Amino acid sequence: MADLPWTEKYRPKSLDEIKGQNKAISEIREWMRSVRAGKVSKALLLVGPPGSGKTSAAYAIAYELGYDPVEVNASDLRDRTHLKYVVESAKAVSLLTLSRRLIVLDEVDALPSEGGALVSLVKELITKEGVPVVMTANNPYERHLYEIRSLSKVVRFYRLRWTTVLSVLKEICRKEGVKVPDNILRQIAVNSQGDLRAAINDLESLVKGSHKLSEVIGKKFGKRDVEADVFKVLTAVFYGENCYSAYLTSLNTDVDPDMLFRWVEENLPYVYKGRALSKAYDYLSYADIVRSRIIKTNNWKLLVYYTQLTTYAVCTAKEAKPQGVKMKFPEIIRKLATTKELRTKTREFLSRLAKELHLPTKTVRMEIVPILIADGKREGRIIKRLERDLGLREEDIREILEDLEENYKLEIRG
Amino acid sequence: MAFELWIEKYRPRTLDDIVDQEDVIRALKGFVEKRSMPHLLFAGPAGTGKTTTALALAHDIYGSEELLRANYMELNASDERGIDTIRTKIKDFAKTAPFGDVPFKIIHLDEADSLTADAQHALRRIMEMYSATTRFILACNYSSKIIEPIQSRCAVFRFGPIPEEAVRERLLMIAEKEGVKYTEEGISAIVYVAEGDLRRAINLLQTASAMADEVDAKVVYRVAGLAHPEEVRGMINAALKGRFIAARDMLRNLMINYGMSAQDVIKQLNREIIASKSIPDNMKAQLMVFLSEVDFRVTEGAHGDVQLAAMLAKLVELGESHGGPSLD
Numbered sequence: 001m002a003d004l005p006w007t008e009k010y011r012p013k014s015l016d017e018i019k020g021q022n023k024a025i026s027e028i029r030e031w032m033r034s035v036r037a038g039k040v041s042k043a044l045l046l047v048g049p050p051g052s053g054k055t056s057a058a059y060a061i062a063y064e065l066g067y068d069p070v071e072v073n074a075s076d077l078r079d080r081t082h083l084k085y086v087v088e089s090a091k092a093v094s095l096l097t098l099s100r101r102l103i104v105l106d107e108v109d110a111l112p113s114e115g116g117a118l119v120s121l122v123k124e125l126i127t128k129e130g131v132p133v134v135m136t137a138n139n140p141y142e143r144h145l146y147e148i149r150s151l152s153k154v155v156r157f158y159r160l161r162w163t164t165v166l167s168v169l170k171e172i173c174r175k176e177g178v179k180v181p182d183n184i185l186r187q188i189a190v191n192s193q194g195d196l197r198a199a200i201n202d203l204e205s206l207v208k209g210s211h212k213l214s215e216v217i218g219k220k221f222g223k224r225d226v227e228a229d230v231f232k233v234l235t236a237v238f239y240g241e242n243c244y245s246a247y248l249t250s251l252n253t254d255v256d257p258d259m260l261f262r263w264v265e266e267n268l269p270y271v272y273k274g275r276a277l278s279k280a281y282d283y284l285s286y287a288d289i290v291r292s293r294i295i296k297t298n299n300w301k302l303l304v305y306y307t308q309l310t311t312y313a314v315c316t317a318k319e320a321k322p323q324g325v326k327m328k329f330p331e332i333i334r335k336l337a338t339t340k341e342l343r344t345k346t347r348e349f350l351s352r353l354a355k356e357l358h359l360p361t362k363t364v365r366m367e368i369v370p371i372l373i374a375d376g377k378r379e380g381r382i383i384k385r386l387e388r389d390l391g392l393r394e395e396d397i398r399e400i401l402e403d404l405e406e407n408y409k410l411e412i413r414g
Numbered sequence: 415m416a417f418e419l420w421i422e423k424y425r426p427r428t429l430d431d432i433v434d435q436e437d438v439i440r441a442l443k444g445f446v447e448k449r450s451m452p453h454l455l456f457a458g459p460a461g462t463g464k465t466t467t468a469l470a471l472a473h474d475i476y477g478s479e480e481l482l483r484a485n486y487m488e489l490n491a492s493d494e495r496g497i498d499t500i501r502t503k504i505k506d507f508a509k510t511a512p513f514g515d516v517p518f519k520i521i522h523l524d525e526a527d528s529l530t531a532d533a534q535h536a537l538r539r540i541m542e543m544y545s546a547t548t549r550f551i552l553a554c555n556y557s558s559k560i561i562e563p564i565q566s567r568c569a570v571f572r573f574g575p576i577p578e579e580a581v582r583e584r585l586l587m588i589a590e591k592e593g594v595k596y597t598e599e600g601i602s603a604i605v606y607v608a609e610g611d612l613r614r615a616i617n618l619l620q621t622a623s624a625m626a627d628e629v630d631a632k633v634v635y636r637v638a639g640l641a642h643p644e645e646v647r648g649m650i651n652a653a654l655k656g657r658f659i660a661a662r663d664m665l666r667n668l669m670i671n672y673g674m675s676a677q678d679v680i681k682q683l684n685r686e687i688i689a690s691k692s693i694p695d696n697m698k699a700q701l702m703v704f705l706s707e708v709d710f711r712v713t714e715g716a717h718g719d720v721q722l723a724a725m726l727a728k729l730v731e732l733g734e735s736h737g738g739p740s741l742d
Contacts, residue, residue, distance in 0.1 A: 265720060269658045269727070274734060277658065278727040285711055285724035292716035332666060332719065343670075351493065357422055358465045359613075360490050360525060362678075367617040368419065370637065374624035382418040389417065 006204040007197050010172055015060045018053045019196075020164035027155045028057060032065060035132045043122050043133040045108075045148065047140040048157025051195030054136040057157075058104045061134055067102040077114040077121065087124055090131045102132045108145065109137035115144025122151050141387075141394040158402070159194035162186075168196060169203050178207050183329060229253035230263050233311065234327055237264060238271045243315035250311045257303065261287065261310050262330040268314070271322045280317035283309045346400045352390060365404075372397075373405045420620045421613055424588055429470045434580055434612075435463055438571045442467070446474045449517045453541060453550045455526075455565060457557035458573025461611030464553040467573075468522045471551075476516055484513035485520065492525045497533035501540055508544040519548045526564075527554035534561045541567065575610025584612060585619055589629075594619065596629040603634035646682045651740045653726045654693075654733035661726045669719055676718025680709050680725075690741045697736045704728055 012018045015025050024046070031044050044061075046054040062069035070090060076082055090101045103125060108118060125131040140149060166189040173180055180203070188206070192199035233253060236246035250260060265284055272280050287309035294302045353368060354361040375382040376398060383401075387394045417423055426432045429439050429446065445451035456464040465488075472486045473479075487507045494500050504521060512519045529537060538561070541550050550568075554560055557570060582605050589596050600622070608615035618637055619629065626633045645664050652661040668674045674682075684705055687693060693701075708725045715721050733739065 265723070269662065274656075275731050278724075278731040281724035281727035285715065285721055288715040288717050288720045289711060292714060295716060331663075332670075354490070354493065355488070356417070357419065358469065358488060361493050363460075363613075367614060367621075370621045371419065371617060371624055374621055378624060385418045 005201075006172060007200045010168075010175075010200065012053070012056045012060055013063055015057060015064060018057055018060065019168055020160045021053055021057075021157050024048075024053075024057070024155050024157050027153070028061060031153050031155075032061060035065060038130065040126055040130045040132050043126050043135060043148075043152040045140060045152035045154045046134065046136045046157060047138070047154060049159045049194060050138060051192070051197035051199070052157040052160055053196065054157050055106055058106070058134040058136060062102045062104070065102065065132075066099060067132070068099045069104050070101050071104045071106065072121070073106070077111065077117040080117075083117065083121060087121070087129070090125060091129050100131075102134060105133065105135040107137060108135045108148065109139045109142045112142060112144045115148075118144070119147045119151070122148060126151065139393070139395045160196055161194065162189040162192070165189040165192055165194065165196055165199045169199060172200065172203065173207075176207070180207065186329065229255050230260065231327060233260060234263060234267060237311050237315045238267070238318070238322060239324070240315060243312050246315045247308060247312040250307060257307050257310070258291075259330075259333075261291075261306075262333055263327070264310055264314055266330040266332070267325075267327050270325045270328070272318055276317050276319045276322075280314045283313040283317065287313075342399070342403055345396065346403065349392070349397065349400050352392075353386075356390065369401070369404055373401050376401055420588055420592070421616050424584075424616065425466055426470055427473055429467070429474050432463065432467060432470060434576050435467065435573055438467065438573065441569075441571070442471050443474075446471065449475065451475075451549055451569075453545075453568040454552070455557060455560065455568035455570045456551060456553045456573060457555070457560075457570060459555060459575055459611065461608070461613035461615070462573040462576055463612070464573055465522070465524060468520075468551045468553065472520050472522075475520075476514075481514045481516055485516055485518075486522070487519070488522045488524065490524045492528040497529065497536045500533075501536065504540055504544065508548045512547060520551060521548055522551045522553065524553045525555075526552040527556055527559035531561055534564055538563050538567070576612045577610070578605050581605050581608060581610065581612055581615050585615060588616060588619060589623075592623070594623045594629060595627060596623075597631070599631040600629040600634055603631040603638075604629075607634065607638045646679065647686055647741055649726070650683060650686055650729065653729035654740055655738050656730050656734060658726060658730045661729075662723050665722055665726060666719060669722075676712045676722055677709075679718075679722055680705065680712060686741060692742050693739050694736060697732060697739070700732060701729075704732075 015028060018025060028044065028046075031042075034040065046057055048054055059069055070086070072086055076086055086103075090103055105118070111118060122133055122135075125133050135148070135152065137145065140154060166186055169180075169185045169189060173185070184206075185203070188199050188202045192202065230253075233246070233250045233255060236249045237243075240246045255263075261284070268280055268284070269277055287306050290302050290306045290309065294300060294306065350361045350364050350369075353359075354364045357364065357368065359368070372382060372386075380394075383394060383397050386392060386397060429443055432439055454468075456468065458464055469482075469486075473482055476482045476485055487503070489500060489503060491500065494503070500523070507521065508519060523537075526534070526537070541564070552560070552564070552568065557565065557572075582601060585601055585604060588594075589601070604615050604618045604622070608618060618634060621637045622629045622633045625637065645668055649661050649664040649668070652658075652664065665679070668679060669676065687698065687701055687705075690698075704725070708721055711724075712718050712721045
């Protein structure tokens with residue numbers, strides 16, 4: 001047991017243990033009810049990004065139904081006689097465990113040349129034999145899955161939030177009895193971009209002493225002691241009485257001025273309140289203008305004012321002695337980093353549409369995106385059309401729309 | 415491109431198909447006959463047909479889709495990164511002779527009034543440099559924001575808001591063809607909300623019909639609300655109640671996830687605050703002075719979110735001294 005990789009060791013056994021996919025799980029339970037009632041009319045197709053819980057769900061379904069999972073892979077599909085054997089044995093009750101069987105087909109989107117065999121297998125199992133089939137795919141819009149989609153109930157898994165990933169990592173650390181600093185766990189969670197499997201792998205190799213540790217930390221903090229330096233400066237600025245020495249502290253460290261600025265900005269409202277907060281923010285606002293002038297005029301002599309405003313001036317703004325709080329990593333840097341890839345995709349998509357529609361991108365955002373979101377919830381006709389006309393992948397379009405939708409908060413009626 | 419998007423599907427392709435803006439169209443048809451035209455400046459509010467007219471004019475002059483594609487370029491001044499990228503794109507497009515038997519190439523520069531005066535002067539020089547092979551159609555909301563030297567080099571055409579009746583007619587025609595179920599009040603609501611912006615009206619119709627089985631007034635108002643995220647109000651109220659950190663989180667959400675620019679946020683914020691019935695007038699006056707300063711700093715500064723967060727801190731302070739009012 002001890003030698004199992006953590007991704008297996010901590011794989012959820014039941015559906016309830018799968019984190020952050022409540023909607024998908026309730027849809028799966030609905031499908032399971034029809035299986036239990038002996039009315040299997042559709043296969044189950046679990047779609048979503050890597051490490052979001054699809055395969056775990058497939059096995060958890062078998063576990064909860066009390067069926068034996070039988071995995072069918074690409075080579076099985078290629079061998080006709082073997083395939084026949086699979087079907088035959090799937091029909092029968094296992095002699096060993098007296099359980100019925102459930103067929104699991106992992107990553108069917110990766111089997112383009114086995115599309116035909118896949119379709120006939122699913123048809124045979126579902127419609128003729130009533131054997132439940134569960135498939136997983138990253139991208140369900142591959143051409144060879146066209147017919148599979150119509151034979152299946154499609155359940156969508158979403159990219160996990162980094163907070164969800166973090167909570168799982170913490171749980172694993174607790175169970176393993178290892179101590180990893182919070183900020184490093186957070187870093188792993190953020191870096192995983194919602195891929196829990198990747199995050200657990202990172203954590204395992206970090207704890208088991210491979211070289212990943214320095215890599216993981218290096219990505220954000222540069223040198224290991226930089227963060228200690230940041231805390232020293234922040235403490236001097238927020239709590240120190242001598243503001244000149246707070247400024248000097250900042251000069252004696254290796255902290256990047258922009259990074260320091262964001263640290264100060266992030267933590268300011270936790271320490272200062274009311275008038276002091278507004279006054280300090282006014283200094284930061286001015287520091288930001290100085291920063292812009294440095295960029296525009298390439299006049300690096302101004303940098304000293306930037307640093308002074310960020311440290312010395314902010315230090316002077318406090319009124320009463322502020323209360324002590326724990327310093328937080330700048331949220332804005334994290335947010336920008338996590339969503340950068342998606343934001344680039346979104347921007348490209350919107351400007352592409354803008355060009356085709358002869359519109360400014362802001363109009364596309366305001367007027368066209370709501371149409372696409374509403375369309376995606378119904379037949380998805382427009383999106384399919386876009387896939388064809390613009391040569392974009394439906395999967396990508398849907399991912400972008402899902403992201404945008406969180407903000408529009410559309411509800412579909414009727 | 416036969417899009418499923420109605421604004422594109424029902425866009426008039428030729429000048430003859432354009433039913434509104436008669437005076438403008440009549441003058442433009444003269445250019446088509448003579449196969450010659452000066453630079454043009456189209457001024458008017460959004461959704462009144464400036465882009466469509468420019469496309470239709472080019473279509474009629476060139477006579478075929480192929481020639482149109484080869485000789486017509488569209489740029490949006492607010493989407494491009496400054497006058498330098500605009501200059502490069504224009505240069506690349508205009509340096510070669512027109513393709514086929516056509517009198518000139520056409521460059522349509524939309525939202526020209528978003529360029530600063532300096533950039534417009536640069537634009538004027540670019541226009542002169544390529545006038546042997548190229549005609550410009552500049553579009554703007556306000557011709558007063560276009561510098562004199564450019565205006566004097568262009569024939570200026572004014573596009574008025576589309577009359578309510580014409581908007582209604584067009585909506586009914588599309589609803590008919592697309593088999594959209596609607597109520598009388600639903601269509602009236604779209605006409606009312608769109609304020610003479612035909613494009614917005616058609617987009618509203620399509621959004622509403624994609625969202626509900628029947629387009630009624632309730633759906634329309636809900637759809638129309640999308641352009642003005644509730645979050646802006648939520649953010650202001652949180653700040654006025656002294657909840658700075660919550661307000662700053664909402665701000666970041668608006669800017670990062672929703673993609674609003676700092677300018678958009680402050681514009682919306684100003685509108686909400688000025689129109690509020692519950693914020694006392696003396697506090698509004700203080701806010702006007704302050705917001706104008708923030709607006710300026712947003713342009714001057716490096717990070718819009720910092721400038722706006724500084725503004726939220728000020729809102730917290732002002733809210734406190736006025737007993738924590740909310741927007742309504």
